[in-house]
Amino acid sequence: MISRVHHLKNIIKNVEKNILQIFGLPPRELALAYTYEKRLPEPKKFSIKDIVGDGILLAVPKFRRTVEKRLKRKFGSPEYTWKMLVPKTNIIVCNSCGHYHERGHLCAHCYKKVEAETKEIQDKIQQKLGNQKPIENDVIVLYNGESLPDQPKEFWRGKRIIEMKKDRPQWFSKNLLEKTTQQPSESKDVKPTDLA
Known part of the structure; x- marks a missing residue:
């Protein structure tokens, strides 16, 4: 098939040369446009296993987190977990050193x-x-x-x-540094704390 196309192409070139010798310039009607189509190789079929091999596919997020969700993750929310810095009110002074x-x-x-x-x-x-x-x-x-x-x-x-x-x-x-003199207790009673 390809050899026939080349043979036809050579014949047309010869005709074109002969016409050029007679008329000087070839008429536009006889101009030939030829494009050679190169066949692409058929694509190979492959699976996801060929790409990944023994690796691990990680899940990736499909959508971007909204600003509200980002702020809630960073600072929490007052209804559930509040992560903002809160001043401590349970600070006392040490009796021995003053710190x-x-x-x-x-x-x-x-x-x-x-x-x-x-x-x-x-x-x-x-x-x-x-x-x-x-x-x-x-x-x-x-x-x-x-x-x-x-x-x-x-x-x-x-x-x-x-x-x-x-x-x-x-x-x-x-x-x-002395050992305690109090004997360990076997009692399972729970003593209340914070008694007024």
């Missing part, structure tokens, strides 16, 4: 002092006792000017004594 803290929470400034003192005691225990884990026996901490309380020998058996070379802080009372 502010929330009611029902530990004072952060006092807690940092306790944390630093505890870290010092732990470092001293680590220096004296080394890496003996677990420490099964009780540890007694003594500050400057303190002596061991009068107790029977059975009380001191197996106890470890750590001496701190500084005065005991005022807020760090001796009974903080």
Whole structure:
């Protein structure tokens, strides 16, 4: 088919040359317009599995969120969840250091002092006792000017004594390190709180 088209095309060109030699310019009626149509290859059929493979298709939103919905997600709504910053009214002053803290929470400034003192005691225990884990026996901490309380020998058996070379802080009372004398309760009664 293609060879016949080429053969016909060559014949027309020869006729055109002969007419040009006779008349000079070819008449417009004999002008030939030819377009060669190249056949496109048939498209391959493929599925979504060929595109994605072993990947995961993520869901994407079909519509843009409205301004109202965006603001509600950001700040909440008064009827349900209100996310706006509200001034706190439960701030109190600490009795020991004078810093502010929330009611029902530990004072952060006092807690940092306790944390630093505890870290010092732990470092001293680590220096004296080394890496003996677990420490099964009780540890007694003594500050400057303190002596061991009068107790029977059975009380001191197996106890470890750590001496701190500084005065005991005022807020760090001796009974903080002592075990409680109150026996654990087996009672399942619920005691009411906030009694007036």
